[in-house]
Amino acid sequence: MTRGSRLRLGYLVPEFPGQTHVFFWREISALREMGEELLLISTRKPSAGACRHDFAPRAMAHTHYLFPPALQNMAAWTVIGCPGLKQASAYLNGLASSGFRSRVRQYGLLASAVELIRWARLQRVDHIHGHSCADSAHVLALARSMGGPSYSLTLHGDLAVYGMDHRLKMEKAAFVSVVGKHLRRQVQEQTCMPYERIFETCMGVDTSVLNWRSD
Numbered sequence: 153m154t155r156g157s158r159l160r161l162g163y164l165v166p167e168f169p170g171q172t173h174v175f176f177w178r179e180i181s182a183l184r185e186m187g188e189e190l191l192l193i194s195t196r197k198p199s200a201g202a203c204r205h206d207f208a209p210r211a212m213a214h215t216h217y218l219f220p221p222a223l224q225n226m227a228a229w230t231v232i233g234c235p236g237l238k239q240a241s242a243y244l245n246g247l248a249s250s251g252f253r254s255r256v257r258q259y260g261l262l263a264s265a266v267e268l269i270r271w272a273r274l275q276r277v278d279h280i281h282g283h284s285c286a287d288s289a290h291v292l293a294l295a296r297s298m299g300g301p302s303y304s305l306t307l308h309g310d311l312a313v314y315g316m317d318h319r320l321k322m323e324k325a326a327f328v329s330v331v332g333k334h335l336r337r338q339v340q341e342q343t344c345m346p347y348e349r350i351f352e353t354c355m356g357v358d359t360s361v362l363n364w365r366s367d
Contacts, residue, residue: 158187158188158189159188159189159278159279160189160191160275160276160277160278160279161183161188161189161190161191161277161278161279161280161281162190162191162192162193162272162275162277162279162280162281162301163180163183163190163191163192163193163280163281163283164193164194164195164280164281164282164283164284164288164292165192165194165282165283165284166194166195166196166283166284166286166287166288167194167195167196167197167198167202168192168194168198168211168215169198169202169203169205169207169208169211169212169215170198170202170203171202171203171204171205173203173205173211174205174207176283177205177207177211180192191216191275191277192211192214192215192216193215193216193217193218193268193271193280194215194216194217194218195217195218195219195264195287195288195291196217196218196219196220197212197217198212216271216275218264218267218268218271218291219263219264219267220263221263221264221266221267222267225266225267225270226263226266226267228270229266229270235298235299236269236297236298236299237298239297239298239299240262240265240294240297240298242297243293243294243297243320244258244259244261244262244294246317246320247290247316247317247320248316248317258290261287261290261291261294262294264291265291265294265295265298265300266298268280268291268292268295268300269295269298269299269300269301272295272300272301277301278301278302279301279302279303279304279326280292280301280302280303280304281303281304281305281306282303282304282305282306283305283306283308284305284306284308284314285305285306285307285311285314285315285318285321285322285328286314286315287315289305289314289321289322290317290320290321292305292321292325293320293321293322293323293324293325296324297324302326303324303325303326304325304326304327304328304329305321305322305325305328305329306328306329306330306331306353307328307329307330307331307335307338307339308331309331309335310335310338311335311338311339311342318339318342318343319342319343319344321343322339322343322345323343323345325345325349326349327349327350327351328345328349328350328351329350329351329352329353330350330351330352330353331352331353331354332352333352336350336352
Protein backbone atom coordinates (compact mmCIF):
# COMPACT_ATOMS: atom_id res chain seq x y z
CA MET A 153 0.00 0.00 0.00
CA THR A 154 1.53 3.31 -1.06
CA ARG A 155 1.08 6.57 0.76
CA GLY A 156 -1.69 8.63 -0.76
CA SER A 157 -3.75 5.64 -1.88
CA ARG A 158 -7.06 5.02 -0.14
CA LEU A 159 -7.31 2.18 2.34
CA ARG A 160 -10.06 -0.42 2.26
CA LEU A 161 -11.04 -0.47 5.93
CA GLY A 162 -12.57 -3.08 8.20
CA TYR A 163 -14.59 -1.73 11.14
CA LEU A 164 -15.00 -4.08 14.11
CA VAL A 165 -17.46 -3.64 16.97
CA PRO A 166 -18.16 -6.59 19.31
CA GLU A 167 -21.71 -8.00 19.13
CA PHE A 168 -22.80 -5.32 16.68
CA PRO A 169 -25.36 -3.81 16.60
CA GLY A 170 -26.32 -3.27 20.22
CA GLN A 171 -28.73 -0.79 21.76
CA THR A 172 -25.92 1.66 22.60
CA HIS A 173 -24.24 1.37 19.19
CA VAL A 174 -26.08 4.15 17.37
CA PHE A 175 -23.00 6.40 17.59
CA PHE A 176 -20.99 3.72 15.79
CA TRP A 177 -23.59 3.67 13.01
CA ARG A 178 -23.45 7.45 12.72
CA GLU A 179 -19.67 7.28 12.48
CA ILE A 180 -19.86 4.55 9.85
CA SER A 181 -22.30 6.65 7.82
CA ALA A 182 -20.13 9.76 8.15
CA LEU A 183 -16.96 7.95 7.06
CA ARG A 184 -18.74 6.50 4.04
CA GLU A 185 -20.04 9.94 3.11
CA MET A 186 -16.39 11.08 3.20
CA GLY A 187 -15.62 8.43 0.59
CA GLU A 188 -14.01 5.85 2.85
CA GLU A 189 -14.48 2.18 1.94
CA LEU A 190 -15.77 0.60 5.14
CA LEU A 191 -16.66 -3.06 5.68
CA LEU A 192 -18.35 -4.16 8.90
CA ILE A 193 -17.16 -7.04 11.06
CA SER A 194 -18.10 -8.22 14.53
CA THR A 195 -17.34 -10.96 17.03
CA ARG A 196 -20.75 -12.61 17.16
CA LYS A 197 -24.39 -11.77 16.48
CA PRO A 198 -26.18 -9.91 19.26
CA SER A 199 -29.10 -11.57 21.00
CA ALA A 200 -32.56 -11.11 19.50
CA GLY A 201 -33.96 -7.70 20.33
CA ALA A 202 -30.61 -6.37 21.57
CA CYS A 203 -30.92 -3.34 19.29
CA ARG A 204 -34.27 -1.72 18.57
CA HIS A 205 -32.96 1.11 16.40
CA ASP A 206 -34.14 1.34 12.79
CA PHE A 207 -30.62 0.79 11.47
CA ALA A 208 -30.23 -2.61 13.17
CA PRO A 209 -31.56 -4.93 10.38
CA ARG A 210 -29.44 -3.17 7.75
CA ALA A 211 -26.37 -3.26 10.00
CA MET A 212 -26.70 -6.99 10.70
CA ALA A 213 -27.25 -7.78 7.03
CA HIS A 214 -23.95 -6.11 6.13
CA THR A 215 -21.83 -7.38 9.03
CA HIS A 216 -19.56 -10.44 8.90
CA TYR A 217 -19.49 -12.33 12.20
CA LEU A 218 -16.33 -14.16 13.27
CA PHE A 219 -17.95 -16.57 15.70
CA PRO A 220 -18.87 -19.28 15.27
CA PRO A 221 -16.26 -19.64 12.50
CA ALA A 222 -17.15 -21.53 9.33
CA LEU A 223 -15.98 -25.13 9.72
CA GLN A 224 -14.88 -25.28 6.09
CA ASN A 225 -12.54 -22.36 6.66
CA MET A 226 -10.92 -24.03 9.65
CA ALA A 227 -10.61 -27.26 7.65
CA ALA A 228 -9.02 -25.40 4.73
CA TRP A 229 -6.53 -23.75 7.10
CA THR A 230 -5.63 -27.15 8.52
CA VAL A 231 -5.19 -28.71 5.07
CA ILE A 232 -2.65 -26.07 4.03
CA GLY A 233 -0.56 -26.70 7.14
CA CYS A 234 -1.99 -24.21 9.66
CA PRO A 235 0.10 -21.19 8.54
CA GLY A 236 0.86 -18.81 11.39
CA LEU A 237 0.19 -21.40 14.10
CA LYS A 238 3.69 -21.04 15.56
CA GLN A 239 3.31 -17.27 15.89
CA ALA A 240 -0.21 -17.62 17.29
CA SER A 241 0.94 -20.14 19.88
CA ALA A 242 3.73 -17.83 20.99
CA TYR A 243 1.20 -15.01 21.41
CA LEU A 244 -1.26 -17.17 23.36
CA ASN A 245 1.46 -18.62 25.57
CA GLY A 246 2.40 -15.08 26.54
CA LEU A 247 -1.05 -14.34 27.96
CA ALA A 248 -1.81 -14.40 31.65
CA SER A 249 -4.03 -17.36 32.53
CA SER A 250 -6.33 -17.79 35.52
CA GLY A 251 -6.90 -21.50 35.02
CA PHE A 252 -7.97 -24.16 32.56
CA ARG A 253 -11.21 -22.48 31.53
CA SER A 254 -9.41 -19.22 30.83
CA ARG A 255 -6.79 -20.98 28.71
CA VAL A 256 -9.46 -22.81 26.68
CA ARG A 257 -11.22 -19.51 26.02
CA GLN A 258 -7.96 -17.91 24.90
CA TYR A 259 -7.25 -20.68 22.44
CA GLY A 260 -10.81 -20.33 21.18
CA LEU A 261 -9.77 -16.87 19.96
CA LEU A 262 -7.50 -18.59 17.44
CA ALA A 263 -10.49 -19.86 15.43
CA SER A 264 -11.85 -16.30 15.17
CA ALA A 265 -8.42 -15.03 14.08
CA VAL A 266 -8.29 -17.63 11.28
CA GLU A 267 -11.79 -16.58 10.19
CA LEU A 268 -10.74 -12.92 10.28
CA ILE A 269 -7.70 -13.51 8.06
CA ARG A 270 -9.77 -15.42 5.50
CA TRP A 271 -12.45 -12.71 5.42
CA ALA A 272 -9.92 -9.88 5.14
CA ARG A 273 -8.18 -11.54 2.20
CA LEU A 274 -11.43 -12.26 0.37
CA GLN A 275 -12.61 -8.68 0.89
CA ARG A 276 -9.17 -7.18 0.13
CA VAL A 277 -9.17 -5.34 3.46
CA ASP A 278 -6.00 -3.33 4.12
CA HIS A 279 -6.56 -2.32 7.73
CA ILE A 280 -9.05 -3.04 10.52
CA HIS A 281 -10.05 -0.65 13.28
CA GLY A 282 -11.41 -2.28 16.44
CA HIS A 283 -13.73 -0.46 18.82
CA SER A 284 -12.80 -2.46 21.89
CA CYS A 285 -9.70 -3.37 23.88
CA ALA A 286 -11.14 -6.61 25.29
CA ASP A 287 -10.99 -10.05 23.62
CA SER A 288 -11.65 -8.69 20.13
CA ALA A 289 -8.32 -6.86 20.43
CA HIS A 290 -6.67 -10.23 21.04
CA VAL A 291 -8.28 -11.52 17.84
CA LEU A 292 -6.89 -8.59 15.85
CA ALA A 293 -3.43 -8.98 17.38
CA LEU A 294 -3.47 -12.74 16.79
CA ALA A 295 -4.49 -12.30 13.17
CA ARG A 296 -1.72 -9.74 12.65
CA SER A 297 0.88 -12.06 14.16
CA MET A 298 -0.28 -14.76 11.71
CA GLY A 299 0.14 -12.53 8.66
CA GLY A 300 -3.24 -10.82 8.69
CA PRO A 301 -4.02 -7.13 8.10
CA SER A 302 -2.73 -4.22 10.16
CA TYR A 303 -5.05 -2.98 12.88
CA SER A 304 -5.74 -0.15 15.29
CA LEU A 305 -7.89 0.22 18.40
CA THR A 306 -10.08 2.69 20.25
CA LEU A 307 -10.06 2.68 24.05
CA HIS A 308 -13.40 4.01 25.35
CA GLY A 309 -12.82 3.59 29.08
CA ASP A 310 -10.33 2.58 31.76
CA LEU A 311 -8.06 -0.28 30.73
CA ALA A 312 -9.05 -2.31 33.78
CA VAL A 313 -12.55 -2.72 32.29
CA TYR A 314 -11.13 -4.54 29.27
CA GLY A 315 -9.34 -7.45 30.90
CA MET A 316 -5.61 -8.09 30.92
CA ASP A 317 -2.54 -8.34 28.67
CA HIS A 318 -2.98 -4.92 27.13
CA ARG A 319 0.68 -4.70 26.16
CA LEU A 320 0.30 -7.70 23.86
CA LYS A 321 -2.99 -6.42 22.45
CA MET A 322 -1.47 -3.08 21.50
CA GLU A 323 2.13 -4.01 20.73
CA LYS A 324 1.56 -4.44 16.98
CA ALA A 325 -1.27 -1.91 16.64
CA ALA A 326 -0.65 0.88 14.14
CA PHE A 327 -2.18 3.32 16.63
CA VAL A 328 -4.57 3.52 19.57
CA SER A 329 -7.17 6.28 19.82
CA VAL A 330 -8.27 7.12 23.36
CA VAL A 331 -11.31 8.99 24.62
CA GLY A 332 -9.58 11.37 27.02
CA LYS A 333 -6.13 12.38 28.26
CA HIS A 334 -6.38 10.14 31.34
CA LEU A 335 -6.68 7.12 29.03
CA ARG A 336 -3.64 8.22 27.09
CA ARG A 337 -1.66 8.14 30.32
CA GLN A 338 -2.97 4.65 31.11
CA VAL A 339 -1.93 3.32 27.72
CA GLN A 340 1.54 4.83 28.01
CA GLU A 341 2.08 3.54 31.54
CA GLN A 342 0.69 0.03 31.04
CA THR A 343 1.78 -0.79 27.48
CA CYS A 344 4.84 1.42 26.81
CA MET A 345 3.30 2.42 23.47
CA PRO A 346 5.12 5.41 21.94
CA TYR A 347 3.42 8.78 22.45
CA GLU A 348 3.12 9.41 18.70
CA ARG A 349 1.02 6.24 18.24
CA ILE A 350 -1.66 7.34 20.72
CA PHE A 351 -4.34 9.77 19.54
CA GLU A 352 -6.83 11.60 21.74
CA THR A 353 -10.32 11.63 20.28
CA CYS A 354 -13.96 11.96 21.26
CA MET A 355 -15.70 8.76 20.12
CA GLY A 356 -14.44 6.29 17.53
CA VAL A 357 -11.77 7.07 14.94
CA ASP A 358 -10.48 10.63 14.91
CA THR A 359 -10.73 11.68 11.26
CA SER A 360 -7.35 13.36 11.56
CA VAL A 361 -5.70 9.92 11.51
CA LEU A 362 -7.30 8.91 8.21
CA ASN A 363 -4.24 10.28 6.43
CA TRP A 364 -2.25 7.41 8.00
CA ARG A 365 -1.16 4.86 5.41
CA SER A 366 0.66 1.56 5.86
CA ASP A 367 4.09 1.25 4.29
